[in-house]
Amino acid sequence: MADLFDRFESLLARRDSLVGDGGRDPFQVEMDEVLSQTEAMIGNRRIILAGTNNYLGLTFAPESLQAAHDALDAAGTGTTGSRVANGTYSGHKALEQALCSFLGKDHAIVFSTGYLANLSVLSTLVGPEDYILMDADCHASIYDGVRMGDAQIIRFKHNDAADLDKRLARLAKKPGNKLIVIEGIYSMLGDKAPLDEIVAVKKKYENVYLLSDEAHSLGVLGRYGRGLPEEADLEDDVDFIVGTFSKSVGTVGGFCVSSHPQFDLLRLACRPYIFTASLPPSVVASAKASLELVEKGGALRKRLIRNAERLHSGLSALGFTLGGEVSPVVAVVAPEVEIGVAFWRGLIDGGVYVNLALPPATPQNFTLLRCSLCAAHTTEQVDHIIEVFAEVADSLGILPEQPKKKVALG
Ligand code: PMP
Numbered sequence: 001m002a003d004l005f006d007r008f009e010s011l012l013a014r015r016d017s018l019v020g021d022g023g024r025d026p027f028q029v030e031m032d033e034v035l036s037q038t039e040a041m042i043g044n045r046r047i048i049l050a051g052t053n054n055y056l057g058l059t060f061a062p063e064s065l066q067a068a069h070d071a072l073d074a075a076g077t078g079t080t081g082s083r084v085a086n087g088t089y090s091g092h093k094a095l096e097q098a099l100c101s102f103l104g105k106d107h108a109i110v111f112s113t114g115y116l117a118n119l120s121v122l123s124t125l126v127g128p129e130d131y132i133l134m135d136a137d138c139h140a141s142i143y144d145g146v147r148m149g150d151a152q153i154i155r156f157k158h159n160d161a162a163d164l165d166k167r168l169a170r171l172a173k174k175p176g177n178k179l180i181v182i183e184g185i186y187s188m189l190g191d192k193a194p195l196d197e198i199v200a201v202k203k204k205y206e207n208v209y210l211l212s213d214e215a216h217s218l219g220v221l222g223r224y225g226r227g228l229p230e231e232a233d234l235e236d237d238v239d240f241i242v243g244t245f246s247k248s249v250g251t252v253g254g255f256c257v258s259s260h261p262q263f264d265l266l267r268l269a270c271r272p273y274i275f276t277a278s279l280p281p282s283v284v285a286s287a288k289a290s291l292e293l294v295e296k297g298g299a300l301r302k303r304l305i306r307n308a309e310r311l312h313s314g315l316s317a318l319g320f321t322l323g324g325e326v327s328p329v330v331a332v333v334a335p336e337v338e339i340g341v342a343f344w345r346g347l348i349d350g351g352v353y354v355n356l357a358l359p360p361a362t363p364q365n366f367t368l369l370r371c372s373l374c375a376a377h378t379t380e381q382v383d384h385i386i387e388v389f390a391e392v393a394d395s396l397g398i399l400p401e402q403p404k405k406k407v408a409l410g
Contacts, residue, residue, distance in 0.1 A: 001319065004301070012153070013402065015229055018337060018338070018341050018358075019116045019341060021292050022281075022376070023345055024345050024348055024365035026341065026344045026345075026356040026372060027356075029042065029348075029353070030042065034080070036060065036376070037049070037052070037057040037058075037059050037060055037374055037376040038057070038374055038376050038377050038378075038381060039324055040353070042348065042353070043059070044349075045351060046351060047348065047351050047352065048351060048352050048353065048377075048381050048384060048385060049353050050352055050353060050371045050373065050377075050385050051329055051353050051354040051355040051370060051372055052295070052371065052372060052373060052374065053246065053247040053248075053372050054247070054248075054250060054372075054374050054376075055216075055220050055248045055296050055304055055328050055372070055373070055374060055375065056219050056220075056225075056248045056293070056294065056300045056301070056304065056374070057250075057300065057374045057375045057376030058248065058249065058250035058251070058290045058293055058373050059250040059251075060296070061250065061290060061293055062290070063289045063292070063293060064250065064251070064286040064290045064400055065286070065287040066165045066280040066289070066292070067286050067288065067289035067364060068283070068285055068286040068287040068289075069282070070283040070285065071091060071282045071284065071285035071286075072281065072282040073091060074281070075091065075281035076281065077280060077282075078277070078280040078281075079277060079278045079279070079280060079281070080277065081277055081278070082273070082275060082276055083267075083273070084267070084273070084274045084276045085274075086151075086277075086278075088278070089278075089281055089284070091281050091285055091288070092278060092279070092284055092287060092355050093375065094284075095110055095261060095284050095288045095291075096109065096255075096288055097109040098288050098291050098292075099255055099257055099291070100257065102224075102226065102291055102295055103226055103235075103241060103257045104226075104235060105241070105257040105258055105259045106259040106261070106263070107257065107258055107259065107260070107263040107264055108255055108256070108257040108265060108280065109255065109256050109257075109263070109264070109266060109270075109273065110253060110254070110255050110278075110284070111253065111255060111256070111270075111272065111273055112140065112252075112253060112254070112272075112276050112277065112278060112279055113244070113246065113252060113253060113254050114213075114215055114242070114243065114245075114246060114253075115144075115254065115255050116143040116254055116272040116273070116276065117141075117242050117243070117244070117254030117255055118141035118142050118144070118145040118213065118254075119139040119141065119145045119148055119270075119272045120145070120244055120256070120266065120270035120272045120273050121145065121211070121215060121240065121242060121266065121270070122142060122145030122146050122148070122149055122179075122181070122211075122265060123145050123146070123148035123149035123270070123271070123328075124149065124269040124270050124271075125149075125179060125211075125214050125240070125266070126148075126149060126150075126151035126179050127150055127151060127177060128150040128151065128152075129176035129177075129240055130151040130152070130176045130177045130178065130179065131152050131153075131154055131171055131174075131176060131177070131178045131179070131198070132146050132151045132152070132154065132178075132179050132181060133150060133154045133155075133156055133164060133167055133168065133178060133179070133180045133181070134146060134150075134154070134155055134156070134180075134181040134182075135155070135158055135159065135181065135183065135186075135193070136152065136155045136156065136157060136158045136363075137158040137159075137183075137186050137189075137363045138183060138211050138213070139183065139213065139215070140328070140361070141186055141213075141301050142166050142181055142183075142213060146181075151179070154167055154171075155400060157271060158186075159191065159193060159194055159361065161194055161198050161200070161201050163198035163203050164180065164198065165201045165204070168201060168204070168205050168208065168375055169205075171199055171205075171221055172205055172206075176207070177207045177208075177209065178205070178207060178208045178209070178266040179208075179209045179210075179211060180198065180202060180208065180211065181211050181212075181213070182195075182198060182210070182211075182212050182213070183213045183214075183215065183216070183217075184212055184213070184214040184215075184216065184217030184218070184229070185216035185220065185221070185228070185229030185327055185328075185329065186216070186324075186363070187215065187216050187244060187329065187403075188323070188329075188357055188363055188366075188368060189323035189324040189329070189331050189363055189366075189368075189385070190216070190323065190324045190325070190327035190328065190329025190330060190332060191323070191324035191325055191327070192217070192228060192325070192327070193212070193228060193395025195212070195228050195229065195232040195234055195238075196232055196234065198210065199234050199237040199238075202237070203237075204388055209239040209240065210237065210238050210239050210240070211238075211239065211240040211241075211242060212229060212238050212240075212241055212242070213242045214227035214228065214229075214241050214242065214243045215243060215245070215246075215247055216247060216255045216328075217331065218243045218244075218247070218248055218249070218294070219247070219248025219249065219294040219297065219301075220248060220304065220327075221303065224294075224295050224298075224331060225248070225294040225295060225297055225299065225301060227241070227243075229241065233257075233366070237297070239258055239259075239260065240256055240257070240258045240260075241256065241257050241258070242254070242255070242256045243255050243256075243257075245290070245374075246286040247284075248290075248294055248377040249287050249290045249291060249294065250286070250290050251283050251284055251286045251287050251290065253279045253283060253284070253287055262320060291369070297371060297375075300375040301375070303375040303376075304328055304374070304375040305326075305328075307328075307373045307374070307375070307377050307382050308327060308328045308330065308373050308381075309325050309326050309371060309380065310382045310383075310386075311330050311371060311382050311386065312326045312330050313391075314331060314386035315330065315381070315386060315389055318386070318389065318390050318393070318399065319399065320332045320333075320389065320393070321333040323363075323368060323370075323401035326333060326359045328372055328373045329370065329371070330370075330371040330372075330373065331357075331366075331368045331369070331370045331371070332368065332369040332371070333366050333367070333368060333372075334366075334367040334368070334369060334391070335367075335398070337358055337359070337367045339367070339396065339398065340356055340358065340369065341356065341369070342396060343369055343392055343393075343396060344356040344369060346388075346392030346395060346396065347369070347389070347392055350388035350391055350392060351384070351388065352384070352385050352388045352389075354369050354370060354371045355368075355369075355370040355371075355372070356368070356369060356370075357370050371385065
């Protein structure tokens with residue numbers, strides 16, 4: 001007899017063939033104890049965390065912890081409902097105001113996660129007569145958001161403004177609005193969008209809007225951490241900024257900001273805003289406290305970039321193929337999926353946790369050992385990560401014989 005779960009057979013077979021040998025499963029890691037922003041216990045092994053997205057290391061910032069404790073005591077453990085049905089707490093409004101002043105936009109809406117922010121905005125902002133032009137490497141939440149809406153979806157080649165231009169030119173005579181969707185820093189390879197080129201293309205056409213998902217660039221890029229638009233000095237040219245509190249801000253939640261005068265109407269239209277519970281007071285309070293630290297976090301950004309440069313140059317000197325330019329996301333390309341899994345396990349055995357990312361969820365179907373760095377990593381920790389990468393490559397017999405010769409991985 002057919003079982004409901006029969007349809008997952010191929011998924012199960014793939015999982016079994018990759019990790020079903022009783023070895024550690026990269027997708028079911030349990031952190032038994034979190035020791036700090038950069039270390040955890042897995043079983044009785046002390047592990048350096050090099051795959052957290054905790055870019056500025058704010059998860060234990062005293063100001064944010066204190067704000068969370070105070071809000072917990074004052075307003076309880078949760079809001080027990082959505083803002084539309086059950087009301088907005090003062091903390092939600094204060095956080096939205098803080099986002100407006102930090103990012104220099106007139107309006108902000110806070111969502112329960114970054115994923116829900118993308119679902120919300122992308123499914124409602126554009127309608128059946130409109131077009132979404134999205135970068136092919138956009139995050140799953142962007143793919144899911146556009147699928148939930150009725151706009152016509154067009155993908156352009158990753159970071160290719162000329163391809164975007166060609167596609168917009170074809171639409172120039174069509175009525176309807178066009179929304180370009182990009183990311184500040186792409187999550188898997190850590191590469192940046194060519195914002196200046198994209199803005200130049202946008203300006204050639206009418207009724208074109210630009211949305212940038214700054215999930216990985218907020219807190220990281222720009223003197224004050226306002227992301228790629230700040231770094232590129234193009235803040236007024238980005239109509240909608242989506243972001244998350246789950247990376248540099250060190251907690252959970254998402255947002256969208258814009259100066260469009262009618263932006264607040266989205267509160268009446270976005271199902272993932274209306275039909276899910278709002279963020280609890282403690283999370284909202286710590287996000288607001290952390291945003292202030294992000295803005296003042298110039299020294300943290302410098303340490304983060306120093307760590308990123310050290311890891312990037314250390315790994316590339318060993319001969320690893322890296323996915324992108326220097327950024328807090330350092331993605332090592334493995335030659336095949338099986339080696340990726342073995343490599344990941346070797347890293348854990350050597351005391352280093354990174355993210356394993358497998359096709360088809362990766363750009364160019366790469367198998368990636370994706371590291372993300374933290375301002376709180378010490379130089380010794382970064383050096384240890386490099387050493388363990390070298391040891392594992394050696395034990396798997398995939399280290400190039402000549403240092404600096406780029407032949408081994410990828
Ligand atoms: N956008 C991008 C580019 C992301 O990488 C992520 C998370 N990995 C999200 C959105 C979703 O953020 P959240 O974790 O807050 O749901």
